[in-house]
Structures are given as C-alpha cells and as structure tokens.
Amino acid sequence: MKGAENSLDQRFADAMGQLLGPDFPSDIALAVSGGGDSMAMLTLAHNWARVWGVTLWVVTVDHGLRPESADEATMVAQECALLGHKHATLRWHWDGKGNVQDEARKARLDLIDRWRGTLRHVLVAHTKDDLAETFLMRLKRGSGVEGLSAMQERRLYRASDPVEALRADEVQGDLPPQTDQSAGQRSYEILRPCLSMTRQELRHHITVLKTPWAEDPSNEDRKYDRVKMRHLLRDLEPLGLGVDLLAETAQRLRRAQEALAQRASQVWREIGSEGAANGHPTGDVLLNRDGFAGVERDTQLRLLAAALQYVSTNPYRPRETPLEELLDRALAGGGGTLHGCEIRAERENLRIFREEKALISCQKPVGSPGLWDQRWYVFRPDMQGLTIRALGDAGWQSFENKRDTPVPYHAARSLPSIWEGNRLVACDALGIGPGKTSQLRPMGRQSHSFARFLLSH
Structure with a gap:
C-alpha cells in the first residue's frame, strides 16, 4: 500500500514538473472545495511543496447554495491550519439570474481572480473521471473534435479588467500579496495536475491518510447531466467503455484538435485579415471568400467559430448545428447572426462583426x-x-x-x-x-x- 501511495505522490510531482518545472514559482494557489478530489490534491500538493519550498495559498469558494457549504469551507480552513498553509474563504451572493451552475462557475473564476493578487497559477482537481464524463456530455450534444477533445492541463484565464477589490462580506482569511496589478498580471493560469488520476485513486489516497472530506449530495442528483454520465459510466465499464478508455480517446482527440488548429492558423495567414480603417482597428474579422470556399469544411467551421468567439468575447464555442447552418448561408452568399455577431458576404470577403442589437x-x-x-x-x-x-x-x-x-x-x-x-x-x-x-x-x-x-x- 505504501508503494501505491508513493506512486501517486510521484505522479503528482511529475505532473507539476511538466506544468511548471524546473524553476517553480515561489507561491501557488490551490482551489479546494472540500470534496474528495480537491482534498486529495491538497495533501499531494502539501507533500510536493515541502520538497520544493513552494508556499501554498488555499482558497475555498462558498457558493452559499447548500446549508452545508459554510461548514465545508470551515473544514478546509481547519485542515490548512493543521498543514501550515494559508487559507481564505470567498463567498458568492447569487442574484437569482441566469443558469445557476453557469453563473456559479463564472463567479468562482472571478472571485479567485480578485483574491489572487500577484499569484499567477491556480491548481484545480479535475480528474480522469471528469475527462470521461465531459466526453459523454459533449457526445450527447453532438460535438465534433473541438468539443470531444480533452480539457487541457493548463488554461489561461483572461482576467477581469480593472480588478474590483473584494468586499468585506466576500472574503474571510488570508490574502496573497496584492501590490502588483499591472497589465502583465491580468491573466492567470489554471493548472490541472490530477488529470491522469482517477477519482477512486484520490479517494483511496485520502482514506489511507485519514484526511477529512465532504460529499456534495448534488453529486448523486440525476437532474444534472454530469451525474447522469457518472452513472452511465458505471454501466459502460463492464462493456469495456470505462473511464480509462474514454479519457484516452479524449486525449487523442486533443492531439487531433491541436493539429487542426495549426491547419486553421495556416489558412488564416493565407486568406484572413482583421478589419482596420484610418489606421485604427474595427474589431472585425475578414475571410477572403474564394480562399475560404476552397478549404475543407472542418477548417471553415473552426475559423468561423473562432471568429465569432473573438468578436463577441464569448468564452464558449457556438453549438455545432447553428454553426453549420450559418456556414452554409455564408457560403451561399448570404449571412446571419449567431453568438452576438453578424456575418455578411461582401464582394471579396466574408465579414464577421459585432451585431448592433447586442450593443443596445x-x-x-x-x-x-x-x-x-x-x-x-x-x-x-x-x-x-x-x-x-x-x-x-x-x-x-x-x-x-x-x-x-x-x-x-x-x-x-x-x-x-x-x-x-x-x-x-x-x-x-x-x-x-x-x-x-x-x-x-x-x-x-x-x-x-x-x-x-x-x-x-
């Protein structure tokens, strides 16, 4: 058993080396909810940080959506005190608008951004199970390579600008250094060092160490798609379609996605340009119609989707069905609206620009x-x-x-x-x-x- 535990510690150390080594930053943040995965990440990071002399800043976001959430944040704070790490609880106050899960996710990223100060890296505890569940959720939506490819080990989060200071009712606990708010600091990286580990491995790890953790009851609520996929995976496992296979498939699709992105970039250099007039940018994306019509459809869709995201600043790629329909209209010489943008076929170019109605x-x-x-x-x-x-x-x-x-x-x-x-x-x-x-x-x-x-x- 000891060898298995050391193996998990070594895998975490190897992942951190690939993500940040060999010159590690002096301070790193960890997002720890109190659930089994994040508490296991905390223990792994604790052992790793002692070896490499890295200071850990732990943050828990209390969304206030369940009565138990405050107690779970307190549990994380107490465990951090025992381990000798600084901890802060950030509280979100939902206004009742929008999809609660989506709003909670955005609020979590924003609160961490406003808390982190000069810290540039935040560890999160996504696992191999999360890869498999996400794969099935996106497969259900009819996603292509882009959607089915695995989440990346590192992701740049484009931070809010300017930064709003946390209010007294939003934070309790330790704040990292807050002195440097320069433009160069206005983004941070989300790192996922546990993507090669299964949920079962992490739970076993903290069970052996007798580390406390909390189980969110919503993790068994089948009204959520992710929970449905979690239960489906249990049925698929005996058929050979388990977590390992689906996660490996998602990783292969990630490699394919990277190759396709390079292809799209090459085509963009040949047929694309950004709008400008009088020496000033217009914020539009232009694609030469003849050149665009001559490339393969996947590249067309990739360029169009990226243009819509870029112009609208929407963090999500458009859904495949409306994207394909818009592409067909544009190739036929027409246009349309999607994602808060409009596309028009002009004499030489397809122009993607901001939809005026979205700016009212x-x-x-x-x-x-x-x-x-x-x-x-x-x-x-x-x-x-x-x-x-x-x-x-x-x-x-x-x-x-x-x-x-x-x-x-x-x-x-x-x-x-x-x-x-x-x-x-x-x-x-x-x-x-x-x-x-x-x-x-x-x-x-x-x-x-x-x-x-x-x-x-």
Whole structure:
C-alpha cells in the first residue's frame, strides 16, 4: 500500500514538473472545495511543496447554495491550519439570474481572480473521471473534435479588467500579496495536475491518510447531466467503455484538435485579415471568400467559430448545428447572426462583426472603469463627461464621407463612438475626432491578435 501511495505522490510531482518545472514559482494557489478530489490534491500538493519550498495559498469558494457549504469551507480552513498553509474563504451572493451552475462557475473564476493578487497559477482537481464524463456530455450534444477533445492541463484565464477589490462580506482569511496589478498580471493560469488520476485513486489516497472530506449530495442528483454520465459510466465499464478508455480517446482527440488548429492558423495567414480603417482597428474579422470556399469544411467551421468567439468575447464555442447552418448561408452568399455577431458576404470577403442589437444597452461614460463591450479601452482625459456607445444609424447618418471609408454601413453601426448628448464627437475608424480614443484590449503583454486567439482555442 505504501508503494501505491508513493506512486501517486510521484505522479503528482511529475505532473507539476511538466506544468511548471524546473524553476517553480515561489507561491501557488490551490482551489479546494472540500470534496474528495480537491482534498486529495491538497495533501499531494502539501507533500510536493515541502520538497520544493513552494508556499501554498488555499482558497475555498462558498457558493452559499447548500446549508452545508459554510461548514465545508470551515473544514478546509481547519485542515490548512493543521498543514501550515494559508487559507481564505470567498463567498458568492447569487442574484437569482441566469443558469445557476453557469453563473456559479463564472463567479468562482472571478472571485479567485480578485483574491489572487500577484499569484499567477491556480491548481484545480479535475480528474480522469471528469475527462470521461465531459466526453459523454459533449457526445450527447453532438460535438465534433473541438468539443470531444480533452480539457487541457493548463488554461489561461483572461482576467477581469480593472480588478474590483473584494468586499468585506466576500472574503474571510488570508490574502496573497496584492501590490502588483499591472497589465502583465491580468491573466492567470489554471493548472490541472490530477488529470491522469482517477477519482477512486484520490479517494483511496485520502482514506489511507485519514484526511477529512465532504460529499456534495448534488453529486448523486440525476437532474444534472454530469451525474447522469457518472452513472452511465458505471454501466459502460463492464462493456469495456470505462473511464480509462474514454479519457484516452479524449486525449487523442486533443492531439487531433491541436493539429487542426495549426491547419486553421495556416489558412488564416493565407486568406484572413482583421478589419482596420484610418489606421485604427474595427474589431472585425475578414475571410477572403474564394480562399475560404476552397478549404475543407472542418477548417471553415473552426475559423468561423473562432471568429465569432473573438468578436463577441464569448468564452464558449457556438453549438455545432447553428454553426453549420450559418456556414452554409455564408457560403451561399448570404449571412446571419449567431453568438452576438453578424456575418455578411461582401464582394471579396466574408465579414464577421459585432451585431448592433447586442450593443443596445452597452453605453457608459468615457473613462469609467472597465471595458466597453468587454474588449475596447476608451479613455481620454480631455473627453470626460462624454459617453461611449455603438455608432448606430444616427452616427452613420451624420457621417459625411460614406463613400471614402472601407467600413460598410452594416459593420460601421457597431463601432465604438463617443458622443456629447446626441452629437457624435469621435469614431476612430471613420476618421472622426482626434483619433486614438479607443483600442482593442491587449491579451496580457501581447497585442490583441486573432492569430494568437485561434491557436489558443
């Protein structure tokens, strides 16, 4: 038994070496819910950190959706105190809007972002079972290679900007150093060092060590798709379709996905461009129609899906059925809307741009915190008191040089523009105003680039 336990410790150490070695950061965060998987990760990380001299900062997000959640957070805090690690509990207050599971996931990532300070890496305890369950869930949805490929061992989370400080009612416990909030720090990596381990292995590990853990009753509630797939896996195991096989299949599809992404990137370099006018970006994606029509369908779908995500800043890829339908309309010379974007067939290009209807409520004072439409910085000290909104029909009608601009009417309506009441003051892409009033949000220290986005999604 001791050899098996050492083997699990070694596998964790090997995974951490591949993810971050050989020069490990001095401090790393762990997201620990109190469930069996995350408590096992905590014990493995504890042993690993002692060897490598790494300081662990443990964080528990209490979603407040179950009466037991507060006690589970307390249990994690107590275990961290025994092990000698700093711990914080972050509390989410749901407003009752949207899908609760989706909102909880987004809130968890956002709260951790606001808590982590200068920490750049957060460990999470996804397992081989999670790979298999996710594979079945996406298979049920009719996903292709993109959806069926395994989740990555590391994922860059594009953090909120600017960062809002945690309120007193949102945090209890230790805060990592909060001094560095530079642009280069506005993203962090989610690391999954337990993807090669099964849930059974991790539970056995903490049972041997007598580590406390809590079982979320919702893990047996079959109204959730993931729970249904978990029970289905138990039935499939005797037929040879168990966790190991499905996880290995997902990993093979991940390799295929990476190759397909490289192919899409090559095609993009040959037939794609990002929209620009008067030396300023428009935020649009353009694909040469003849070149696009001549490539294989999987690459067409990949480019179109990535363009829709890039323009809309939506973290999710569009569903396959509506994506295929939109592609067919575009190839036939038409267009349509999806994912908060619109696609139009122009004379030479297919243009993917922001749907004006999605920006109706997107109006804010110039210089106010945050991004406009989640991707545009708009700030000029000499323009305080003005507002930014989509150009719209009113702005287009007031623009006198319509024949001289490369931006067509259907795309221009979604451009960021600055207004004083009902008077258009500035729109960089149309050459109105002093210029340099807006810029696309950079990705970390790199420039905002569809080519980079395409390779990372």
